[in-house]
Amino acid sequence: MKNLYARRRREKGESVLDCLIREVGEETGLAVESVDQYLGHFDYTYARGRVSRQFVFALTPDKPGPIVLTEHDRHQWIRDADELPSITGELRAFLAMHRPHR
Known part of the structure; x- marks a missing residue:
């Protein structure tokens, strides 16, 4: 099971990769085996007009669920x-x- 996408908010003093691994665990219960690729980012506009930059990574979980x-x-x-x-x-x-690509 590759290419699980995760995006969330960093805590103070936390590295981006540490944030990614923590958030995947907190939100899905999955442990991360490897962070495979930084895919990029996009700006997300909330319904109230606030903009948030979302960083997106592909990763491989330790076990599939x-x-x-x-x-x-x-x-x-x-x-x-x-x-x-x-x-x-x-x-x-x-x-x-x-x-x-298919």
Whole structure:
């Protein structure tokens, strides 16, 4: 199971990679085996107009599940962004740039 995407907020004094590993564990229950690639970033605009820069990485989890959500209502494994019911234009554009070639 490669290419799990994670994006969250760093705590004071925390490195980006430490943040990534911590947040993946907190939000999914998965341990990270390796951080495979920095994919880039995009600016996300919240409904209230606030903008947040999202840094996105591809990683490989230590074991394939189970997913235990703590901060979200659901998760979905997808092959293509078109399979998502509703995502922002910023995220859709970012995912389109990083779509695996078939």
